[in-house]
Amino acid sequence: MKDLKHLIYFEELLRQAHNELVAQACEQGDMALAYNCSYIPEPLLDVEGCFSVRLRAPGCTSPDLATYYMTNRSCSYSKSILERAFEGGYNFISALIGQECCTTMNRMEQYFEYCDLIPNEKFHFACIDMPMKKGEWYAGYFRRQLEQKVIGPLEERFGIDFSEERLRESIERHNELCRIMTEIGDMRMADNPVITGYEYHVIQLVTLTCPKRLIMDKLRETLEELRKREPDPEPWFRARVMVAGSEVDDPAFTKLVEMCGGLVVADRYCFGSLPGREPIELRSGQDAMDALAFHYMEKNECPRPMGTEATVHRRQYLYDLARKYRAEGIILENMKFCEYWGYERAIAGKWLSEGYQVEGRIPTCQIETDYANASVGQLRTRFQAFVESLEIKRLQNPEC
Amino acid sequence: MKTAAKLLGLGSAALAALFAVYYFNLDMKLVRSVVVPLLDRHYDSVHREQTL
Amino acid sequence: MWKRKISLKEQYGTWEHFIRGDEPCHYLGQRLLEGTNFYARREWRGVRDTAYAFAHWLKLWITMAGLVLRNPVRVAMAFWKYRWLSAYLGTPMMVDRWLEGDRGTALRADTAAIECMISETVDSLWKMIRADRRLGETKWTEKTITFDYTLPKHILYGFPGYEGINMPQYCAFMMPLLRKQLGCYYIDQTISCGIPGDMCTLPMLETGVAVDNEYPDVGNIWLTTNTPCDANMMDNNAMWRAISNEGQKAVFPFTIPMMYDDPTTRELGVHEIYEGIAFMEEHLGQKFNWETFVQHLENTNTFNKGSHERWDIYANTDFGTLNPVVQGMFRIYFYQHGGNKYFLKANRKLLKIFEKCVRNEIRPFPHARHRALAWSCGSTYNANVILWLYNCWGVLTVINMDSLTGHNLVDTEDRDLMMGDLADWYARTPMRTHTVGGNRHLMQMWETAEKFNCDIIIMYDDIGCKGMAGAQGLLEEEIRKHRDRFHVIWLPHSLMDCRIVPSSEGRKAVNQYMQNILHEEPIDPTLVDFDDEMGW
Numbered sequence: 001m002k003d004l005k006h007l008i009y010f011e012e013l014l015r016q017a018h019n020e021l022v023a024q025a026c027e028q029g030d031m032a033l034a035y036n037c038s039y040i041p042e043p044l045l046d047v048e049g050c051f052s053v054r055l056r057a058p059g060c061t062s063p064d065l066a067t068y069y070m071t072n073r074s075c076s077y078s079k080s081i082l083e084r085a086f087e088g089g090y091n092f093i094s095a096l097i098g099q100e101c102c103t104t105m106n107r108m109e110q111y112f113e114y115c116d117l118i119p120n121e122k123f124h125f126a127c128i129d130m131p132m133k134k135g136e137w138y139a140g141y142f143r144r145q146l147e148q149k150v151i152g153p154l155e156e157r158f159g160i161d162f163s164e165e166r167l168r169e170s171i172e173r174h175n176e177l178c179r180i181m182t183e184i185g186d187m188r189m190a191d192n193p194v195i196t197g198y199e200y201h202v203i204q205l206v207t208l209t210c211p212k213r214l215i216m217d218k219l220r221e222t223l224e225e226l227r228k229r230e231p232d233p234e235p236w237f238r239a240r241v242m243v244a245g246s247e248v249d250d251p252a253f254t255k256l257v258e259m260c261g262g263l264v265v266a267d268r269y270c271f272g273s274l275p276g277r278e279p280i281e282l283r284s285g286q287d288a289m290d291a292l293a294f295h296y297m298e299k300n301e302c303p304r305p306m307g308t309e310a311t312v313h314r315r316q317y318l319y320d321l322a323r324k325y326r327a328e329g330i331i332l333e334n335m336k337f338c339e340y341w342g343y344e345r346a347i348a349g350k351w352l353s354e355g356y357q358v359e360g361r362i363p364t365c366q367i368e369t370d371y372a373n374a375s376v377g378q379l380r381t382r383f384q385a386f387v388e389s390l391e392i393k394r395l396q397n398p399e400c
Numbered sequence: 401m402k403t404a405a406k407l408l409g410l411g412s413a414a415l416a417a418l419f420a421v422y423y424f425n426l427d428m429k430l431v432r433s434v435v436v437p438l439l440d441r442h443y444d445s446v447h448r449e450q451t452l
Numbered sequence: 453m454w455k456r457k458i459s460l461k462e463q464y465g466t467w468e469h470f471i472r473g474d475e476p477c478h479y480l481g482q483r484l485l486e487g488t489n490f491y492a493r494r495e496w497r498g499v500r501d502t503a504y505a506f507a508h509w510l511k512l513w514i515t516m517a518g519l520v521l522r523n524p525v526r527v528a529m530a531f532w533k534y535r536w537l538s539a540y541l542g543t544p545m546m547v548d549r550w551l552e553g554d555r556g557t558a559l560r561a562d563t564a565a566i567e568c569m570i571s572e573t574v575d576s577l578w579k580m581i582r583a584d585r586r587l588g589e590t591k592w593t594e595k596t597i598t599f600d601y602t603l604p605k606h607i608l609y610g611f612p613g614y615e616g617i618n619m620p621q622y623c624a625f626m627m628p629l630l631r632k633q634l635g636c637y638y639i640d641q642t643i644s645c646g647i648p649g650d651m652c653t654l655p656m657l658e659t660g661v662a663v664d665n666e667y668p669d670v671g672n673i674w675l676t677t678n679t680p681c682d683a684n685m686m687d688n689n690a691m692w693r694a695i696s697n698e699g700q701k702a703v704f705p706f707t708i709p710m711m712y713d714d715p716t717t718r719e720l721g722v723h724e725i726y727e728g729i730a731f732m733e734e735h736l737g738q739k740f741n742w743e744t745f746v747q748h749l750e751n752t753n754t755f756n757k758g759s760h761e762r763w764d765i766y767a768n769t770d771f772g773t774l775n776p777v778v779q780g781m782f783r784i785y786f787y788q789h790g791g792n793k794y795f796l797k798a799n800r801k802l803l804k805i806f807e808k809c810v811r812n813e814i815r816p817f818p819h820a821r822h823r824a825l826a827w828s829c830g831s832t833y834n835a836n837v838i839l840w841l842y843n844c845w846g847v848l849t850v851i852n853m854d855s856l857t858g859h860n861l862v863d864t865e866d867r868d869l870m871m872g873d874l875a876d877w878y879a880r881t882p883m884r885t886h887t888v889g890g891n892r893h894l895m896q897m898w899e900t901a902e903k904f905n906c907d908i909i910i911m912y913d914d915i916g917c918k919g920m921a922g923a924q925g926l927l928e929e930e931i932r933k934h935r936d937r938f939h940v941i942w943l944p945h946s947l948m949d950c951r952i953v954p955s956s957e958g959r960k961a962v963n964q965y966m967q968n969i970l971h972e973e974p975i976d977p978t979l980v981d982f983d984d985e986m987g988w
Contacts, residue, residue, distance in 0.1 A: 422494060422509050423494050423496075423506075424494075428490060431541045436542075
């Protein structure tokens with residue numbers, strides 16, 4: 001297939017957090033509001049005068065200082081973020097909007113304050129208490145947490161305008177982005193898609209880590225390009241797979257899967273679009289904050305929510321996604337030392353392989369990764385074997 | 401009187417025996433050497449389906 | 453064949469010491485069978501105290517026999533079915549470890565507390581067994597409700613006629629305390645399902661019992677919770693299939709705010725209590741009885757007031773008379789149950805003994821050279837290391853972190869205040885201080901150490917704990933700032949799995965500090981270095 005016009009530019013933007021567009025936005029007076037978790041509502045941080053930055057630490061292979069603070073038994077994603085902060089990689093941020101979604105991430109975020117990592121007198125650190133159940137009351141609680149910990153302090157400290165009008169504008173811009181990303185993402189459903197999983201991963205990461213107003217034009221162009229793009233005469237891949245798991249913020253991971261013959265057709269992980277790129281609905285009688293709180297609480301598929309409904313729903317969601325995108329198998333990933341996904345991966349792997357509480361069985365490949373993708377050789381072997389097994393299964397059962 | 405003496409004698413003997421069990425830790429030695437290994441052998445023989 | 457290493461003459465010196473049991477050094481280590489922590493001989497504590505300990509041992513066996521005698525067939529079936537139940541045969545040994553070196557008022561206070569815990573345990577085990585569907589449905593089956601391990605049963609007191617069991621406590625948490633190899637067995641079952649082995653071992657153990665499908669099938673309701681930490685939240689997912697009986701039971705997640713010190717989160721805590729009550733009303737078909745509920749809260753307040761008095765004595769005097777391991781375990785046990793009849797009785801007894809010590813200026817722990825605060829979460833397979841610290845090195849732990857949970861008094865006059873205070877109780881569970889809610893809880897250790905006049909902090913280092921791992925650097929830096937005031941001794945362990953960090957490693961870390969930094973001689977040289985890997 002012909003290369004996408006902006007792909008190399010997007011890849012370049014992902015090389016560091018303080019990239020060209022981030023620097024440009026900061027110079028223009030916009031405030032960078034950083035976050036780590038998909039529960040944090042992006043439109044809230046993308047109001048006029050601000051932009052949201054989801055933190056990554058590309059190229060961080062030896063988080064030595066962070067290891068001193070957090071030991072070698074902590075999740076390497078959190079440690080890498082902390083390491084990059086020590087290196088000064090996030091000096092441009094005005095605030096870090098955290099939440100106690102997981103202990104390790106919370107510990108990491110607290111070091112931003114304890115070690116005074118951001119050289120900005122006005123730097124604000126917020127820690128939201130996110131409820132572990134879904135429902136109207138809990139959405140209201142989430143909203144109150146956002147108001148008390150994010151909106152109030154940022155209004156006071158930086159004079160940011162979080163009025164209803166501004167929030168609705170931000171939601172509308174966000175929804176346009178979501179419509180573009182959803183249309184691009186849906187192209188992966190085709191028999192012979194015009195976009196690879198790697199390309200989609202790159203674009204998705206760019207939407208999370210760059211000021212949206214500065215990339216929208218390129219996204220629109222990319223969508224147009226993809227609408228007209230001709231796929232390869234024959235599909236290049238041997239099997240269609242979905243990736244589900246925790247913090248997969250390195251497109252090299254997706255590239256590795258695809259180099260082994262597996263086309264990544266769906267991305268159900270913390271940095272992914274499923275969920276994450278559904279337009280936010282403003283129901284009648286609902287104000288913008290209500291809509292944001294409800295949407296981010298309701299749509300999130302984090303393993304945190306408890307209870308029978310949430311437990312069963314998450315696996316059903318994986319199954320439904322796999323069916324929708326016609327994935328033949330699911331790669332279930334967890335970052336080493338991640339408590340949530342360590343359990344979730346094993347449980348989902350068992351249920352989906354058995355066909356328990358879902359309509360059918362789906363083959364799964366369970367892997368554990370490190371942030372720096374250190375064990376690439378081992379992963380390659382696993383992916384190759386998995387893709388081969390899916391291929392053989394398809395050959396033996398063509399109807400499936 | 402004789403019955404009381406006999407009962408007292410029996411009681412004392414029982415108490416002494418129990419004290420011997422207590423002091424020489426015979427109860428735990430028995431549990432460790434005999435009871436628990438027997439039970440463990442039974443538990444290990446039971447086939448179990450993994451429930452996750 | 454076991455042989456005394458220290459002769460009777462060497463140990464006791466005089467006939468008077470032998471009669472009174474007050475020899476200068478107890479030489480406790482010499483009684484152990486080689487390679488184990490089994491006693492070749494139980495402790496001779498002098499005539500009076502040995503008689504007291506013997507009577508207590510008899511009572512213990514009678515209590516345990518009482519469990520069997522309630523329904524021998526049913527209990528035998530339970531033993532045949534559940535591997536974890538066999539661990540309770542080791543209860544006398546656990547008690548022996550918890551009473552090591554005790555004399556006089558310490559022995560009396562500790563046996564009172566232990567009796568309370570054992571009576572409560574036997575009662576709960578019976579309630580579980582009688583209600584277990586797998587052993588045959590009874591009238592109790594639907595009247596018994598499963599609670600998660602760290603979820604106290606307070607709201608159940610508003611539903612008289614119903615029983616609650618913190619099932620994972622009896623089927624999982626107790627295992628390494630009684631027989632450490634069982635903890636390892638269940639953890640292996642969890643790992644065999646693909647769950648990574650680097651997780652915290654407590655939820656892994658709980659999950660392992662579920663994997664083997666060894667939780668009794670009791671009731672139609674399961675109240676679960678996210679406390680104390682992330683891993684315990686996730687183990688509820690892993691256990692869902694087993695405990696909810698494939699979703700047949702109604703499950704209520706009693707979720708507690710993560711940032712629990714933050715006043716903005718209190719509304720969530722209160723909301724969950726009301727939701728829990730509404731859930732139980734719906735599923736039990738019974739209205740909540742506020743009177744019986746408030747009575748229970750008042751009973752719990754009574755116990756907590758007693759605890760406060762005892763802590764005052766610990767903080768300001770040398771007359772505190774519960775030994776370190778019993779003190780800690782007693783509070784953790786109490787946390788689950790609140791002020792029930794066993795704890796109220798023990799409270800009265802303990803207050804009398806404490807008052808006696810204060811009145812007569814009795815120092816129950818005469819070998820104490822140091823006063824310590826134990827912080828973070830201690831291990832279960834090596835729970836009595838905290839007592840070993842005193843017996844071997846004279847380091848007396850006067851308070852530990854997990855004791856300081858659920859001790860606030862609840863206002864029972866004003867309902868809003870009452871529910872807010874209750875939400876606080878639920879939020880401050882054992883093992884939560886060091887895992888979630890931010891760093892500030894961890895830093896409370898300095899104030900606590902000052903308040904209790906400690907010069908040493910024993911920092912438990914659970915290598916599987918992500919909460920502690922994340923705060924390591926912070927702790928190291930804060931320790932450096934306070935080094936002129938406190939000695940901090942890191943005590944490594946792996947909570948439930950004795951293979952990862954054997955008990956001897958923990959003792960070795962302490963020995964090295966005491967010998968190389970403090971340059972002290974042990975009080976009991978037979979306890980310094982011994983191998984107990986093959987023990988329980």
